[in-house]
Amino acid sequence: MFYIFCPYCDEHREEEEFHPKGQAHLSRPADPDACTDEEWGNFIYFRDNPRGIHHEIWVHAIGCRKFFNVTRDTQSYEILESYRMGSAPRITQLTDKQQS
Amino acid sequence: MTQFNRLDNGGRIDRSKLLSFEFNGQRYKGFAGDTLASALLANGVDVIGRSFKYSRPRGIVAASAEEPNAVFQLGATEATQVPNVRATQQELFDGLVSQPTSGWPSLSFDFMGVFGTLLGRMLPPGFYYKTFMFPQAAWDTYEKYIRKAAGLGRSPREPDVDTYDHLNHHTDVLIVGAGPSGLSAALSAARAGARVILADEQAEMGGSLLDSNDRLDDKPAAEWVKATLEELARYDNVLLLPRATVNGYHDHNFLTIHERRTDHRGDRAPANLSRQRLHRVRAKWVVLATGAHERPLVYGNNDLPGCMLASAVSTYINRYAVVPGSRLVLMTTNDNAYRTAFDWQDAGREVVAIVDTRAYVTGAWQEEAERRGIKVLKGKAVIEARGGQRVTGALVTGLTTDGNKVAGDSQLLRCDTLASSGGWSPVVHLSCHTGSRPVWDDDVIGFLPGKTVQRQLVAGAVNGRFALDDCLTDGASIGAEAATNAGFPAEPAIVPSARTRPETRAMALFCIPHHKRNSRAPKQFVDFQTDVTAAAIELATREGFESIEHIKRYTAMGFGTDQGKLGNINGMAVAAKSLNQTIPQTGTTIFRPNYTPVTFGAIAGRHCNDLFDPMRYSAMHEWHVKHGAKFEDVGQWKRPWYFPKPGETMQQALDRECLATRESVGVLDASTLGKIDIQGKDAREFLGRAYTNAWAKLPVGKCRYGLMCKEDGMVFDDGVTSCMGENHFVMTTTTGGAAGVLEWLELYHQTEWPELEVYFNTVTDHWATMTIAGPNARKLLAELTDDIDLDKDNFKFMDWRQGTVAGVPARVFRISFTGELSYEINVQANYGLHVWEKLFEHGAKYNLTPYGTETMHILRAEKGFIISGQDTDGSVHPYDLGMSWAVKEDKPFSFIGKRGMKREDCVRENRKQLVGIKTKDPSIVLPEGAQAVDDPNHPVPVPMLGHITSSYYSACLGRSIAMGVIKGGHNRMGDTVHYPLTDGRVVEAEICSTIFLDPKGERQNV
Amino acid sequence: MSEAVKEAVAEPALVAIMEQLPKTEVPARSPLAHHTEVLSRPTHENPGVRLWENALRTHLALRGDAGSADFARGVEAATGLALPERLQCHQSGEWALSWVAPDEWLLTGPGDQALAMEMSLREELDGHYAVINLSGGQTMLRLSGPKARLVLMKSCPYDVHDRHFPVGKVVTTVLAKSQATIRRVGEEDWELVVRRSFADYVWRWLVDASQEYRLSLGHPE
CATH class of the missing domain: 3.50.50.60 (FAD/NAD(P)-binding domain)
Structure with a gap:
């Protein structure tokens, strides 16, 4: 059971209030009709599955209904930061301390 | 004699509160403050179970959560049965009833002992794999007896009476x-x-x-x-x-x-x-x-009743005033355990000897032993216990200083209790x-x-x-x-001082060697609950298992309900030695939740019975209950399924509901459909992106059906959306899809198109919705409203109007899911029941008939209307459904799903397409899910064409109707396909249009 | 009814606004009427928990840009209540304005004033905003008494401790397997706004959770 910081409610909340929505920072191609089948296939089907840092979208479904991003360590399940839609993550790699 | 092991003084028990309890059919007495285990020991009960594989008699070993043997079934009645209770953790109460869970068929009749050698050979390490893998079908038979003999307890056969x-x-x-x-x-x-x-x-x-x-x-x-x-x-x-x-x-x-x-x-x-x-x-x-937890030492016959943890013996003496024997031999690798011998002696019983595995040890503890006149045998160990149902002696032999081998002669010490300590984990x-x-x-x-x-x-x-x-x-x-x-600056509390004797270094010793090889020596148990011996672990390493995780699974070490609390470290030490490794090299298995068994009741909490899951009710629910509705679960909603009259079968009720609707007028509670209020100047633009069809020109006062797809082009929801104002729409969704659709719209708004000015809010629960459908729907509505012009040319199909129905302000939508003249009346939910009842007051003369979801399904299937989630399954795009009319390709914005439904696989020939299916025999109703084949005599594997998605008996048409997907089905109209059923029948059917009734749509345009 | 209201009701333009309450005597039925009408349980002298429905109130969802001074001013002009900060509620008389999300508030008040308030808001507000009438879709429960907090602890994963949930705070969170917007009205007094279709489940859950605390059902008078 995660304890997730909602950057809109400015509080930690229990995982039961949230729904996970997958990998973050994927943009819908600006002109889908110009995409090849392969490009569109990559957009809708292919996702990263990293060991370590993962940026992902969650929605505060039972709460403020806002979508936001978290940076999570997929090994330790630590959530390293939560940040609002449209902003960039501060943490993009594990520090030595987190890695060891 | 009762409680003959109880001391007259001391302990934390209340001797004024005598409690009576039952174990294995016998009555005993104990005191308040006892555990079940301490009370049994007070009464001198030695054998409390028999072991899992070898059916050896077992006694209480520990005094706490780590107890492997005294695991009982509790409960005085069937409904209060609880398996897997540790007697060491169960407080005694008056009237407690307990049973051993192991030892089937009985503690005294040594069933397994009779066949001992035979079964012992049958159950080597890995015996599950070796013995029970084949034939697989026989596992059910094996399992019954293994479980019974294994002492896993049983579930109550009646509902739990407690919360x-x-x-x-x-x-x-x-x-x-x-x-x-x-x-x-x-x-x-x-x-x-x-x-x-x-x-x-x-x-x-x-x-x-x-x-x-x-x-x-x-x-x-x-x-x-x-x-x-x-x-x-x-x-x-x-x-x-x-x-x-x-x-x-x-x-x-x-x-x-x-x-x-x-x-x-x-x-x-x-x-x-x-x-x-x-x-x-x-x-x-x-x-x-x-x-x-104190670690026992592993030695021959170390599972005999009377073999206990040293600390447990002290606990029973000091806390419960119970001395579980008369003559104690204590074997230890450390100073700390000496206190057990001192406690024993203070309790007035005889300490035969302390057997210390360390050859050279002198210090405060040894001095105290000497002062007390307790014999200390140094550099020696108990290599095996002797006895039948209880320890009668300890065979003591010298050890080499590294503890790896025995050295010198043996001597037999007479005793009835053999406490051991290998240190603390x-x-x-x-x-x-x-x-x-x-x-x-x-x-x-x-x-x-x-x-x-x-x-x-x-x-x-x-x-x-x-x-x-x-x-x-x-x-x-x-x-x-x-x-x-945590944010509360704190100083360490001042704590009292404890004057304890200094301890000298303990010896790292786990398994005591024997004169014979471990495989020939008396059994040296590592894990009591799963009957894993040192020899078994050695055998596992010889058979090639090197990882401790594999050894664990092969031998079942640590698999009991005690999770190997006593045995695991000893087992790892035996494995390490056998593999010529250190313990850190060998590593340890990882403990997982839960630490001790938890009842299912505690896990479920109050989320059971009527509170298991929310039951969502519409505003008219009470009426449905009063009128005998059978209910269907749709998501968490309880929706009326059908309204049987007394004596009617389900099919009779459905036939009646269908005919009444088509011939006069029926009414459906449609409140559960999802309703999303959409406001903002970009609402129309947003709809154009989220739906596959056009929304740019839908005028205020009009409604339109829309399909919603995911980016892969596959349909995931549908419904009618109405234009309430230039900046205001109300979208309806499927009942089950409501929350998902709202979240989907928000996802796109918040992550992709935040620049669009639009707000989404659910109003599902705010409106009570009742759909009247049938040729007399207009007449009925006319009786209840005087401010809505119902003229067919002024209030057309796919229009909505605001007015008053039965005295209540209402929004009325002229939309139809039945193909009949139909009005969907929406009122604020607090007035829903009132309007519903008024409909029936005025509807009697039109034989107004309430119908449920099943009749709704039949009526819509007669018209070939899809149900998202029934006729679609996430692999069907609008063209597969034959609904190209609902896709507007030339919208300026590339709407969600447009690119997806153009991918190579989506435009290929021979995709599964939705068609109507008519059985040649009109009385046969195909089961939903039935698979279509061209040639039922084709040798297996038979190529599959698709399956039935919806299938009903239509009273209006007097025959069965079905919809289903067929490969290339849109080009196979009139073809015959076959549906082989599980009962052996092969049903012949014809591919046809999905519209079975009124193909021109004349009934709804009256 | 003001002229503006009449006009809006008669001629929906950008948004459809309607008086949703009947003009004549038509019985309204709250989502929990079937429980509250038949209360026959013994009422404890000194209950640990009281539970009742504050039925048939006005519930309006208000959407807009919290950062816009015009929006905040408009809301205050219409409601007399300043736009509350995150997780806060402002109350004046019968009206309460609760923060729900950065762009959403819940306005509750007397049951017969939904349209008047909506019109008043629409008169004061401009630009991108929305008012949604939810009066039929929600109801309000009141839970009070010295053990009310324990009942909430059984029901909600949210921290309802005094230090974390002081009077005046409002939070939307999980309640059993449903959800509620929970406001701490007083030291021992809580308000729960729940969806109509879940109200029966929530009521039964709370009644069950209160059994060991001497539950009294019904308004305390």
């Missing part, structure tokens, strides 16, 4: 264990004002301080415990939870605590009290003060739950909690600090650190 509940907590500091470390940690944290939860699995807090005759500040330790608990109880910010086992340590410092609230009070919980409670705790910081279980690997420490001779990402601190014995002084000071400073970390 269980959950309580959520948030705390600054959770302290696990109320021994000396936990108590002093709690003092430090509590005094700083932090919110503190102190949980302990025992009835009384104090831990080892209650089991010993330790003194603190020259007073009995129990006095300090009492004063400390009194102080803690005074703080508002402290919650003391006795009888509460912290069972699981999960992500982000979430811990579960299993509290047994009334298990000590009787067979059933008192009225209005839950029997057990699961506390769900989110802690800022956790202090593990879980202590250590820190209770690292909870720390392991967090994914942390424990780390071996040569000085501690045990595993310590490893690094963790959790906000966790450890104090006292779990941290390898076994001396009482260290535990107290460590606890005080760790408690202060935890509180400080």
